[in-house]
Amino acid sequence: MSASHGIALIGSRGKMGRALAHLIEGELASSCALVASLHTQSDDRDWSKALSADVWIDFSLARSTQRLHSVLASGRGPSGLPAIVIGTTGHSASERAMLDELATLTRVLQASNFSTGVLALKKALEFISPLLGDSGFRPLMVETHHVHKKDAPSGTALTLAAATRGLTDERIYSIRAGEVIGDHRVEFHGHGERLSFEHHAQSREIFARGALQAALWMAGRHRRERTGTGWLTLDDFFEEKLACLK
Ligand SMILES: NC(=O)c1ccc[n+]([C@@H]2O[C@H](COP(=O)([O-])OP(=O)(O)OC[C@H]3O[C@@H](n4cnc5c(N)ncnc54)[C@H](OP(=O)(O)O)[C@@H]3O)[C@@H](O)[C@H]2O)c1
Structure with a gap:
């Protein structure tokens, strides 16, 4: 620069x-x-x-x-x-x-x-969720943040949900605990199998x-x-x- x-x-x-x-x-x-x-x-x-x-x-x-x-x-x-x-x-x-x-x-x-990992996760979900949806998998999300966070679901959860076909707001579960910086897990539940994608922020x-x-x-x-x-x-x-x- x-x-x-x-x-x-x-x-x-x-x-x-x-x-x-x-x-x-x-x-x-x-x-x-x-x-x-x-x-x-x-x-x-x-x-x-x-x-x-x-x-x-x-x-x-x-x-x-x-x-x-x-x-x-x-x-x-x-x-x-x-x-x-x-x-x-x-x-x-x-x-x-x-x-x-x-x-x-x-x-x-x-x-x-603004993390690179979440951007990569968003791209992966955009690609994979239609394929999994067509095979009968249903998505849900669990997001965990520190107890001081004012909004729920988190903005990241909403962004990831918008990128995941079939993931509705009522299937986003928000947990507020301790000093967790930000964890997001998207699970796809199929017949006899389950797939998950996770991102953990370890530092602001x-x-x-x-x-x-x-x-x-x-x-x-x-x-x-x-x-x-x-x-x-x-x-x-x-x-x-x-x-x-x-
Ligand atoms: N996009 C991302 O990647 C990302 C990542 C982490 C967090 N966030 C978001 O970023 C925001 C801040 O998070 P944080 O954890 O830093 O929050 P925080 O520790 O509560 O800090 C909030 C800051 O905003 C200031 N503020 C509040 N009302 C204001 C007003 N009316 N005018 C000017 N300043 C005002 C506060 O000022 P005082 O110090 O005077 O109280 C404080 O400095 C949240 O919305 C959070 O969800 C986004």
């Missing part, structure tokens, strides 16, 4: 925010810099400082969407609006509508899980690293093209990376 990109962190004092700041200020210090750190105590000045960032990374709570929306909808940085990477999960329909509106103003990438760093890679990609694109709006996904990011390798 040649130029340093300015990053504003929303939810900077949280578990994910701290993991992100650790990477930005340590390992990735030559490619990016923290220009604003936002949390519940931040005032209007802090938020307007964030407009000078190339990209915002939001790992806060869904209720912060209102503030995010009002600052971005009425503000403008020196080189247009920052791009946004959203890791926050559990948005209501009205919060989702605010994000849709932001995607008409700038580029927005949202992912319920996997999400932070994935989100930062996506943010630097977004920031680079933003600088090159200056303008651009709309939703992007992690699939877009990986497809562009893979295309570069071909």
Whole structure:
């Protein structure tokens, strides 16, 4: 990465925010810099400082969407609006509508899980679930997270369920226990046989690293093209990376 990109962190004092700041200020210090750190105590000045960032990374709570929306909808940085990477999960329909509106103003990438393993699991489920469904297998999911998690099922569980043909919301079982970072298991029950696919997050760093890679990609694109709006996904990011390798 040649130029340093300015990053504003929303939810900077949280578990994910701290993991992100650790990477930005340590390992990735030559490619990016923290220009604003936002949390519940931040005032209007802090938020307007964030407009000078190339990209915002939001790992806060869904209720912060209102503030995010009002600052971005009425503000403008020196080189247009920052791009946004959203890791926050559990948005209501009205919060989702605010994000849709932001995607008409700038580029927005949202992912319920930024780990490479979960992206691979999603691709595997998209491929295998129709084959298993046609052979009479029925899927279910068990997801386990720490007791502090606010939303259930997890955003990752919903993403994986959407990728799994035949997996309905009532067959997702959510467990909240201890300090589990995030486990997802999809089981396919057939006649006399059972198949399972599992992902275990062992550190929050996997999400932070994935989100930062996506943010630097977004920031680079933003600088090159200056303008651009709309939703992007992690699939877009990986497809562009893979295309570069071909
Ligand atoms: N996509 C992924 O890969 C992924 C991975 C892990 C977690 N997540 C999601 O990321 C989010 C954060 O997780 P976490 O475990 O870090 O949560 P957390 O420890 O509870 O931290 C939440 C942070 O959000 C801040 N916040 C809450 N309301 C706000 C508001 N109105 N304005 C500004 N900041 C506000 C809090 O500020 P204070 O410190 O001032 O209270 C805190 O810093 C959750 O939605 C979680 O589900 C996503």
